[in-house]
Amino acid sequence: MSIEQQDAVHGRVLRERGEARSKVALLQAETDKFVRLFHNLSGELRAFPESVHFHGQAVDPKHYRREAMFDKSDYPSQEKLASLTSDLRTASELLASLDAQVLSLEHA
Secondary structure: OOHHHHHHHHHHHHHHHHHHHHHHHHHHHHHHHHHHHHHHHHHHHHHOHHHOEEOOOOOOHHHOOHHHEEOHHHOOOHHHHHHHHHHHHHHHHHHHHHHHHHHHHHOO
16 A cells, blocks of 8 residues: 555544544533433422422422423433443444554554
8 A cells, every 4th residue: 555545544543533422422412411410309309209290380389499400302312321321332342442453554
């Protein structure tokens, strides 16, 4: 393989690795957002379960706590979580493969 061809292959792998890193970072950010949401909800459920309510739900004033009001639309469905974790696994595996390819190309 000529030096130009090697450079082209190396450049392609580096570009793909950059894209994979960006995708992993985006998916991890989305995962982190859900972690924070579930952490807040679980804390309220642990401390004040009778006060937890969702927008649009009637709540007795004696159990009302502003901190315990949540919006259902903020929380992902099981399908969304399954899709997110599957996408993150796939993207992470691709990134690991591309990292190995870069290492191999740099030592060739």
